[in-house]
Amino acid sequence: MPTADLETSATSLLRFATAGSVDDGKSTLVGRLLHDSKSVLADQLEAVERASLGRGQDAPDLALLTDGLRAEREQGITIDVAYRYFATPRRRFILADTPGHVQYTRNMVTGASTAELAVVLVDARNGVVEQTRRHAAVAALLRVPHVVLAVNKMDLVDYAEPVFAAIAEEFTAYAASLGVPEVTAIPISALAGDNVVTPSVTMDWYAGPTVLEHLETVPVVAAPTDAPARFPVQYVIRPQTPEHPDYRGYAGRLTAGMLRVSDEVTVLPSGRTSVIAAIDILGEPAESAWAPQSVTVRLADDLDVSRGDLIAPVAAAPTLTQDIEATVCHLHDRPLRPGDRVLLKHTTRTVKAIVKDIPSRLALDDLARHPAPGELVANDIGTVRVRTAEPLALDSYARSRPTGAFLLIAPADGATLSAGMAH
Incomplete structure (x- = not known):
């Protein structure tokens, strides 16, 4: 098949995830993206309008297009990963709207694990905060190829270019220290619609793409055909x-x-x-x-x-191994400890395994590694050493995301414990 055809088929679908601190406006951005790109059905919009009126709001709360759980609507926050599918004439999209709370870091890992692009939101009034750095670090750990910095709520800082420039400079420098090769920074107002789908007339000092334009045109390369077959x-x-x-x-x-x-x-x-x-x-x-x-x-x-x-x-061919060292994000409320007997699922193969050691836990705010934590609890990211009962054909995650990733599963009830990335 010609290279051009391969590129066309590879870029026809973009998987992307949103992330950011609480109340940065992720769900509003997603709602605005869906609404202004005409990707919302009439009955969905009517349901949002009714729910918004019921909450005493004059205008439709577009965040409700993704905050679908009752608990989310009652609290006004995103709790679980909300997946939406939409399309424009130029590209199809699978979107994962992830929570901003620290205690839902595991949900962000779930949403970004298959993403080719991450949109990290920052409140223009607050700038880069700890959770912003945490989400940038997770995107870097998961090797998400493209990162977009969306500086939201520019309407609340009078659309000031210096505010945007300072935030973009700070975030880009931090992302570069994590190994993120390139950041695209876009000033937006999700509530007003500035630079989400249509260019902002207020921020005429910005000449870059809107969020949707960037999503439609960012180069997305599938697994290269010259990589070893798996x-x-x-x-x-x-x-x-x-x-x-x-x-x-x-x-x-x-x-x-x-x-x-x-x-x-x-x-x-x-x-x-x-x-x-x-x-x-x-x-x-x-x-x-x-x-x-x-x-x-x-x-x-x-x-x-x-x-x-x-x-x-x-x-x-990949090298067979029974001793695996990996970075894991612990997903379950049940802690992971050395000596735990687990099942390890790698691609279509599931084998028995034992957690031999947990050498360190990663602090995502400053990327420091805390040695010998003793256990990993929900939302922790750390290094583990696992011994499997049977050999596995495992690539490093840096070389291949699909064949370098695995899950640790509880043998008793089948609960997913941790998501791992092999070193």
Whole structure:
């Protein structure tokens, strides 16, 4: 497939997340984005208008378009991650509106884990605060490729350019210290609509893109096709019909790279090798497939392949390991301690494991590492060492987000404990 076509298919969908401190206006921004881009159905807008009138407000509270839980509407805050799907003529979007409270840092990690862009909001009156730095650090840890600084409530500081410039300079310097390569700063008023979808006539000193324009045009690159292929097997297809008596296909989603017919591959963790005999996409034969397509792969040899196995090129296969060091965000109210027996889910494979050590906990306000914390509690981010009962084909998260990430699960009730990023 030509490179241009690959780029078009990769940039047709953008996953992005919003983050910021409490009352910075994240939900209002999202509501304004949906409303002004004509992505709200009439009945949804009517419901918001009724709810706003019920709360004594003269104008529709656009934050209610995402604050869907009753507890959120009663408290006027975002508690859970709200996902919205919308589209413009230029691009489709999956949006995760994440909470701003410190105790919901884990929700921000959940929302940003698959994001290609993070919009970090700052109240122009307050500037960069601790929670702003925390969210920037989480975006850097998760290796979100693009970061937008939206300086909101510019209407409350008389649309002053020096206020915006000072905040943008401070945040950009902090983000650079985290390893964030580039920050796009945009002055906005989500309540009034300035620079959200339409350019602001009041802030004529700003010549950059609006939020929507940037979201529509930011380059989004899918897993590069020159990266080593990674194909976690989800399902083995054995139709056993007269038309296909010997058909054995391995179905799944390519998380990275490209596979071609005749490629030499290895099946992990067994280490057996074979050659790709055929690739089927939606029941039709194909000569090649690339991430993130869902395909069925057939091998030339009759190997023992099952769900949880990973098919990768012989020349660029990941190293098998049972000792994992990783950064984790602890998601559960139940603490994580050394000695805990857990299940580790990596791509389509789940194995037994034990937490051997928790060397440090990360303080996101100053990025200091506190040694030997003894445990991780909800919303903590720290380093853990885990020993698995079976070898895993694990990449580093820095190299590949899909095959470098994993979950720690409680064996007794299946609760998700921590989300991990392998070193």
